[in-house]
Amino acid sequence: MAIADFSARSLSELWSLEGRSAVVTGAARGIGAAVAHRLAEAGASVLVTDVDGEGAAAVAAELPPSPAGPHRSLRVDITDTGSLVAAADMALERSGRLDIWVNNAGIYPATGPAIDAADDFIDRMLSVNVRGTFAAAREAARRMTAGGVIVNLASTTAFRASAGISAYSTSKHAVVGLTKCLAVEFAPLGIRVVGVAPTVIDTPGVREQLDPLAKAGLDVGAAMAANLLGRAGVADDVARVVLFAVSDMAAFVTGSTIPVDAGSLAGH
Numbered sequence: 001m002a003i004a005d006f007s008a009r010s011l012s013e014l015w016s017l018e019g020r021s022a023v024v025t026g027a028a029r030g031i032g033a034a035v036a037h038r039l040a041e042a043g044a045s046v047l048v049t050d051v052d053g054e055g056a057a058a059v060a061a062e063l064p065p066s067p068a069g070p071h072r073s074l075r076v077d078i079t080d081t082g083s084l085v086a087a088a089d090m091a092l093e094r095s096g097r098l099d100i101w102v103n104n105a106g107i108y109p110a111t112g113p114a115i116d117a118a119d120d121f122i123d124r125m126l127s128v129n130v131r132g133t134f135a136a137a138r139e140a141a142r143r144m145t146a147g148g149v150i151v152n153l154a155s156t157t158a159f160r161a162s163a164g165i166s167a168y169s170t171s172k173h174a175v176v177g178l179t180k181c182l183a184v185e186f187a188p189l190g191i192r193v194v195g196v197a198p199t200v201i202d203t204p205g206v207r208e209q210l211d212p213l214a215k216a217g218l219d220v221g222a223a224m225a226a227n228l229l230g231r232a233g234v235a236d237d238v239a240r241v242v243l244f245a246v247s248d249m250a251a252f253v254t255g256s257t258i259p260v261d262a263g264s265l266a267g268h
């Protein structure tokens with residue numbers, strides 16, 4: 001394998017995604033939308049996908065323009081392999097290459113004690129967060145004929161268990177494991193696989209979970225800022241790390257999962 005001399009490249013070249021074709025799942029809002037914005041800003045042509053097709057179209061319409069032409073959107077449910085195939089084919093067809101796939105779509109519905117977890121609930125969590133992520137990575141890798149990067153959104157709950165979120169935490173442990181497994185198998189194909197593990201980030205999905213608790217007296221602002229940096233994370237805090245992971249700045253990074261945790265795994 002030829003050794004790429006990245007040290008000879010300028011910083012602006014290393015950060016640039018110009019000419020690259022990217023797909024982001026679950027990008028109609030929250031972290032996925034912020035990732036789509038940063039990838040477009042760095043020059044990638046982005047296919048914005050989400051099970052919410054209208055939301056995906058609205059995000060695609062607002063992205064910074066790409067030299068490769070308008071960004072596009074597609075309704076994609078990551079539990080439906082047919083729609084993953086359609087997205088991967090659509091991204092490939094635009095520029096003849098697929099370079100970047102960000103597996104961001106994930107669910108974290110209200111949960112509770114493991115001892116009460118229903119089979120359907122466990123199945124749904126694993127089907128979206130694990131099977132959907134796995135199948136999407138597979139479809140992406142099949143089309144990354146010139147190499148590429150796959151980023152999987154994990155979570156700090158993949159490293160530290162908390163009571164009441166066992167199904168979600170289990171699914172994100174699996175995403176960290178999947179990231180390692182795929183990195184091993186895809187390295188010979190020139191494909192890096194990187195995980196990104198946020199702590200609590202202020203997104204619409206998190207608000208949906210916390211708003212009912214706020215009505216019951218929780219100080220949501222304080223709960224979200226309970227980390228070493230003392231402020232709530234925002235979607236762009238994660239998007240900037242995803243941008244790093246997909247760029248050539250991270251050319252020597254694969255198989256690992258990068259925490260975006262404001263120190264919350266370090267201590268409290």
Ligand SMILES: NC(=O)c1ccc[n+]([C@@H]2O[C@H](COP(=O)([O-])OP(=O)(O)OC[C@H]3O[C@@H](n4cnc5c(N)ncnc54)[C@H](O)[C@@H]3O)[C@@H](O)[C@H]2O)c1
Nearest residue numbers: 026028030031051077078104105106155200201203204205
């Ligand atoms: N926000 C946080 O605190 C946080 C922390 C750690 C990890 N994460 C992870 O980051 C990712 C994004 O989180 P967010 O807070 O932005 O979520 P969000 O709920 O605000 O947005 C998620 C998006 O994914 C879409 N989606 C859900 N199921 C889908 C499916 N089956 N197929 C396609 N799209 C689907 C939704 O329509 C939505 O637009 C998730 O994987 C989540 O587990 C979030």
